[in-house]
Amino acid sequence: MKTQISEFLQTRIDAKDFPSAVYLVAEKGEIVLQDALGFAVVEPEKIEAKLETIYDLASLTKVLVTSLLCAKLIENGEIRLSDKISKYFSEFDTDEKREITIENLLTHTSGFEAWKPFYLLSDFRFEIPNLIGSQLLENPINSRVVYSDFNFITLCFLVEKIYEKRISEIATIEFFEPLNLQILFSIRLNYCKTNCRF
Incomplete structure (x- = not known):
């Protein structure tokens, strides 16, 4: 299953639909599958996506x-x-x-x-x-x-x-709290200007 998900996402990255993807599948609180592909930052330097990569949900x-x-x-x-x-x-x-x-x-x-x-x-x-x-x-x-x-x-x-x-x-x-979404958060723009790479 991991191979199928990763291969599909890699084809979309190769097609330049998006530069990177990180996914995680969990069941009853246990991680079943996870992978990071592509580059989280493309310019001015390439930085690989990691499992810990933080994405800006923006729009x-x-x-x-x-x-x-x-x-x-x-x-x-x-x-x-x-x-x-x-x-x-x-x-x-x-x-x-x-x-x-x-x-x-x-x-x-x-x-x-x-x-x-x-x-x-x-x-x-x-x-x-x-x-x-x-x-x-x-x-x-x-x-x-x-x-x-x-x-x-x-x-x-x-x-x-x-x-x-x-x-x-x-x-x-x-x-977020009622759905127990523990990894979503909001950041201050002035903090982001100096500390985040999106």
């Missing part, structure tokens, strides 16, 4: 955390898909953005452009909603689907506002 947090927390809030009646985001953030209470709903943000139909490097524009996290709110829409609301980081960054701030906690803490309380 997967949109579907694995933010969207699930929104679904939980909707299920609990704390927010509705039809709620205007301007109800929660005055930065969006403009003629152009007032009609953007939570559903628009979840379905990438808000009209926002794909992304902008806000991390270069501000060192202060609390300024991000204002920066997003000040952006002009690229398309009319509901006219196109454009995968936009702005949508889920805004939803992240919404979830944090309702829970009155940071998203990493909420995810730990709502998902």
